Amino acid sequence: MWSLKSLASGLSLLGPAYSLPHIVLNLVTLGLLLRYWVVLVVNVVRVQHTSQRLVFWPWVFFAASLCNHASSLIDLVWRVSSALRISDAHPRTPKRRPSGPPLFPAIDVIITVCGEDRDIVLDTVHAACVLDYPQHKVRIIVADDGGDAMLAANIGTLSQEFPHLHYHSRGGAAGFKSGNLNAALRYADSLAGEQSAWVAILDADMIPEPEMLRAMVAETGVPGVGIVAAPQHFYNIPPSDPFNQRTLIHSDDEELIRDAHKAGYCPGTGFIVSREALRDVGGFPEYSISEDILLSWLQNGRGWHVVYVNEKLQWGLQPETFERHVRQRKRWGVGNFMNGLDLSFFLLPASSSPSSRRYLIKQTTLAQRLANLAHSTKPFTTSVLRCASWALLAACLASAQPFIAHTCTADLRRAVGAYVAFFLAARIRELSAASWLARLRGGAATHDLTFRAVLRAADSEAWMAPFLAAAVIRELLPLSWGGKRLGFVVTGKAPAVAVGTPAVTKEKEKEKEKQRSRPASPSPDARRPRPGVLPAQPFARLLAVQRSHGLCWFPVFVVFMFGLVGMGIVTMGLREREWREKGRVDWPGLLTALLAGPLFPGLGLERIPALLTPVWYALRPPHHDMGEGRRARMVKDKRGVWRPAPEAREVRWSWGVGVWLAMPYVVVGALGIGGWIVLGW
8 A cells, every 4th residue: 555655755766757747647647538538428328318319420439539549548557556556666776886796796698699790790799898897707608590600700719809708509590589598598508617697688789888787787686686677779860760769768767667666677688687587487488579578577477576777788779771670660569469468468367277378477466467468468559459540530530420429519518628638638748758858868958859759759659550550460360361470580680581480492591601601891881782771762762662561551541531531621611501502601510510520639630640750761761771881870999899979879850850740739739729719609
């Protein structure tokens, strides 16, 4: 149970993510959303009671509204319930580092590789070799699923300078990334020297900061810690972050709340995991393409938890082509959803049968269940349900019938006011979140940047909905019915092939071996052509993306939806013309009909323009997709290690992008407030 005293003390410990105004805004926004739905239902029931007949289109619109705001409902319920359980949260720890030899446990650092460019891998390896940690306490293992002979030779040369560096290749790719990690662990056990108590994991493209291990080891003294993780940061984010690749909302908002209730997630790279905790869950799970999240859930179920260190301790690469970005986000979304489905979305109690996967979540707390439920259902609610809401809304608009039930103008005004109140509360909540994120990022100077990041996250979520919905549905369908299973796609890999796909022919394998055996380019700065990079001409780029992803249907759909709105307005205007010919103009009736149909502010059309974002990307791709080399964004430190340059660690935003992202919300807000005021007259 909680009290005002425990709430206040908890807030003082947990910082900006749990400020009291933020909690109040979450609670108010949730209440206003539920009130809006209640008003819609009450209006429909009144109309049906008065007319003694079933009204169809208002129920269809209500279903569309449920689908459209389902993700907001689950997110708000999770945030509010987390706030009410604030007294259960553990206090956040200040930045600290171990200061003596007894505090340095032995660690194996595993760098997973699967065909990435060698210069990318070697930059990460070199940075790992010079980590600020006693060398006799750490072993660096390059786990190469690509079997690159030249990389093995390069590692062998580098190991002469760094004896704690090792190379291992298991000669296959079964079990995805987890299979590679489990094989590397068995290899580490065969090495001479002190056996490690902890294992650090790095992706091939993720360059660690020198103090990474020290920062994480400092958090291992608390009993029950199974994983210590840090957020991922990137140094190749293009201007204005068109695809929301910075993931700022996740790292600086959502993850802090999860961490407060020991429900944090392993990010997949840049973390250390206890060997004992790994053995307790049977190692890294090889049956999932999203092994990082599943590992966190399984450890929660065995009484372990994740500690989140919100520092910039690693810098990596995001996909630099539209194709790879979409495939990466589909893998993340589908993997998390299928993990949740396997565990019944944590809605059912743990199973007593060892053969059931729910047997492994016996010790999952209520706070962890709520956090896991919100995260695992989000790929479904933001894709399948959102696309369903657009389809239902299109049907309502095409009917040319009022779909906001009302018996009088007061009923309609009440519905408009209920939605406007929820809409404004949601926007104020986003502004407040941006201000707290700005405080974490360094003060008021970054407030505008973080608000645009909040809007960009919503924009990216909207245009990814069709791609993710198709992937989720095909994952659920049997293969005989057209189903398709996603593979594991790595960042920085030259061929656009998924790990886990059927084996290639012997001829292709021989050709790959020939390519691997060729010496590396004398100039790592040289830009090699990569599959998936768009052609130089704008319309050729658009045609290429249309062929691969059907992107040109996006602007068609935008025109179609707003065309339906226009058609509804014209239909009402023609009716007004009939009234004029009869010698009278029913302006109040016309306004009421428009606000009960195509001009109702709660249609959710503010997200539709987001579908133009990938089209604009295809016409004007960012600089790094047009040939600028990776080395241009890096500098060498005093030890000769390539690291991201300071300017590459920040994202440049343009005012035009901010206006584009905010304008649909401004229009909808003005329409709602204006309609509510006019209906009152």
